[in-house]
Amino acid sequence: MWDKLCLVFDSVVIAHDINSAPLTSRVQTALYARANLEFLNETGDDAVNNFPNLCVPLYKLALEGNWPEANRLIVMEEKLKNAAIAKGWPTVLHIASGANHIHFVKELLRMLDDEDIVLQDFNGNTAFCIAAAAGNMEIVDLMLERNIHLPDMTGGNGYTPIQFAAMQGRCKMTWYLYDKTEKVDFRDEDWxxxxxxxxxxxxxxxxY
Known part of the structure; x- marks a missing residue:
């Protein structure tokens, strides 16, 4: 699922950076709520040890939904909970959400701070955008319990989560988010x- 979502988003999303994220009247993540890039930017012995021994295993565990082992890694290195752990800057929350692992996401959210939940990947997508595109209602509800403004936080190309859900043909999710998205500031192009x-x-x- 994650690989499929990556292909879809790469084809429709324009990459953002901290200086080029668009500002609109809708709720935005703080300019660019970038994940911690420490592990991706390491050089020397740290890069040889930390990325393959921490980030790569955590990525695989999130894809598999193996929370006990993922939790063990995060407890061992707390920086992993809000770090970019792969090319494209996804956090562990992005990956688990795209892979539809409800229990994993539920347990992970218990240890995340509010600012960790709105972190964006390289394309500007929050984990909520990924969950909306994947169509997982339970994961979306778990995130909404932490932040009711997530449906209004735009992702890549300035799209809102409801637009990502619609692009993936997620009928139930699209209707669900329609009632939770603040549409008063939708532009003509959004509609x-x-x-x-x-x-x-x-x-x-x-x-129904």
Whole structure:
């Protein structure tokens, strides 16, 4: 699932950086809420030891949903909880959310600070954007319990989570987020994107 999402987002998202993140009247993450890049930027002996021994195993454990072992690594090195652990800057929350591991996400959220939940990957996507695109209602609800503004925080290309859900044809998620997204500041292009995307992906009627 994560590999599939990466392919989709790479095809539709323009990468952001801290100086180029667009500012709109909608709720934004703080300019660019970048994950901790310490492990990716290491050189020398630290790079040889930390990335393959910490980041790579944690990435695999998050994909597998193996919380006990992932928890052991994070307790051993607390910086992992908000670190970019792979190319593209995903955090462990991004990966577990995209892989639809509900229990993993639930336990992980217990140890994350509020600012960790809104961290963005290289393309500007929060873990909530990934969860919305994956269509996992339970994970979305777990995150909303921590931050009710997540549906309004834009990801890559300035898209909101509801637009990501629609692009993936997630009918139930699209309708769910429609009621939770602050639409008063939607621009004409936002409405057009949502409208035509819903037509293209077959989201025509109310989900029951």
């Amino acid at each position: 057009n994107l949502l409208f035509f995307t819903c037509i293209y992906t077959g989201i025509y009627g109310k989900y």
